[in-house]
Amino acid sequence: MPVYGVPVVQDTAHQAPTTPAVPARALLPLILPALVVGIGASLLLLLVTGLAERLQEVLWGDLPDALGIGPYSVAWMLIMLTATGVMVGLVVWKAPGHAGPDPATLGLTAAPIAPVVVPGLLVAAMLMLAGGPSLGPENPVIMVNVALAFWLGRRLLPRLPGPLWPVLAEAATIGALFGTPVAAALVISEALAGRPAKGALWDNVFAPLAAGTAGAMTTNLLTHPVFDLHLPPMGGPRWSDTLAALVIASLAALLGLAAVEAFPYVHRAFSRLGHPMAALPLGGLVLGLLGALGGRLTLFKGLSEVGELAGNPDGWTAGQFMTMAVVKLAALLVAASCGFRGGRIFPSVFIGAAFGLGAHALVPSVPEAVGVAAGVLGMLLAITRQGWVSLFTAAVLVASPTILALLCVASLPAWLLVTGRPQMQLKEDGTALR
Template structure:
């Protein structure tokens, strides 16, 4: 039966899309520069707190004392921001995902400050959620004033796509997130018409980040360098679901741990207490289990044969616990980057346990399963896992391995809570 072309949505004419180009470019460049600026400021503060200051005091940089002091002090500093700064650094981060709400402009400075302090101080969260929220708020506030004729809903879409492109250094991740978000909606016009502006903003954000900061996600692991075998397929089918199961342990624990810190009531109690727990976990797992995890996972991958399977898996469990605590007690940050560390450490543990598992395959499958559990963003999980190992050959294995892993996580609680503390599904 021939398709009913009369019911197909008409494509938008070029004149309807041309006005989107300039706003998309401006938002893309601005979102990238804000992300790079906050990241650079946090990195410089991290050097002061974790290198210059302990060296000047004659204390070991990652000694038991310094780790406990720094993580607890970070909890105090962020707690002060949440308590005293106008806007209280935004809503409870446990209730916010990548699709950030439009926050009032007065909230944004406090949220940026809390994020920079968190990134420098060592809690296991990434910059993605708060940076997206800040860019969305700024783009909406400025866009409505400078170009009121454009629809208000355009600015958050441009800012979110631009920030995702800037975070990953490529617009592909943003395109995948956009397509997944649009999958359940009744679209007006063709799909490409709907993603035209956001994709241009993502491209501008990615190019700006690449030119300014030269980011790379490639872990430079030993190349896969062969055609996949039955053993490789079996390894991917085992590692990805097991990593997803590990991630779901944290997902199921999330509302309970969050409830414990919520009952503490005041941010000047919950955040320092969370910082103290994170300090103890940092001592247990070592300095590589601190911070957002992206630089640390690259260091971990430099020597895939340098640790035992127990050591790798132990670091994965500690990092996952640190992610759970940091996301529960009120630190402002995202969950993708630390989840990448957890999945990579888990995959390297599989390689250490079974030498026939190639490090690149173990890392990619571990990251895939962990991100599916933590983010429930299937396309982003596949993309991140593949880009870490820069191997097109592994992509087919990952696509197959994602299916049983997805069956384990779909329809189950997510690592994001409603305002009443119950998990989304």
């Protein structure tokens, strides 16, 4: 019975029925399919991002040089972003399946789409990545990998359950994106929370973890990704660092929530244009204007650009850092609303890092590592509503044992601010998920 209004938690370990464990003979057949999906998902991700990078070099380097135009001049930003909107709009208009469903309705998980839709979605994603809109590759690549794994898996191994293939593809792609299976395991375990499942947690994450491991190892062997920003090392924890992390994470979450609240309205405004050849070019033009305001670092997905910020944390004023954070957030909002095919994690990392570095510039006693990690944590919590991914991403940017404890503390008030609020993902009717 309650004691002073607090329920007493009784030991029911020997009373509650336990879920029977899945035998090893049921898990062993999943290893090979998981490894194949993991390797394939990583190779497709590397192919898409590699081709997009080559195209980006042409569009933002070779072509303006040949025309005698500054590659990051205001004129070229407006031309290139608007042209990207036109090109992606043509793909969305004419490609079979219109390059997949409305990206505003998608999160990190994806339902299988018809294989005929895959080519258009890949082209739209590569054009977007090369052209400069503030979105990352995660959502379209996850969708393509899910579609291919589901279609091939059901034909080659029909005895395995159909719902297994999307989970393997999602875990494999997330592992490949971050270069570690830990991120995939965290996302899958969070998705399983509250759902009825057969067997223990590790029985359910066994195959996805194998797929995520294969995806991460393939990426690491081929490209050697490094997320550590090499910020000045932190010393031991201080009370002032704890306070700074609490404040920065909470303020970053509030800034992110402002964009989340505006998301349905901005999306509705672009939807009223009624055609991708109107919405996407207009969105591209707006993104060009935002790029002219925020500078070249506010273009593209933001992963390499955040490295430039971190490499010179004293190179900009607090006002400049905050301007880049707000402009990038506005660019993310526009790009996600007008129909560009892309994800929101990597741009959110840039926004959070710029916000945190702005806090350091404003209050120099705040360590750069604390500012960046707390800013990224709060922004990702608001934009993705993925607690584990937010903690993990913020922690890997700053290789410090001290930072993880600070982030766990800072996540508590930030989560209270975002939980129950609308998400940056819409239902089919255009209203926000909660």
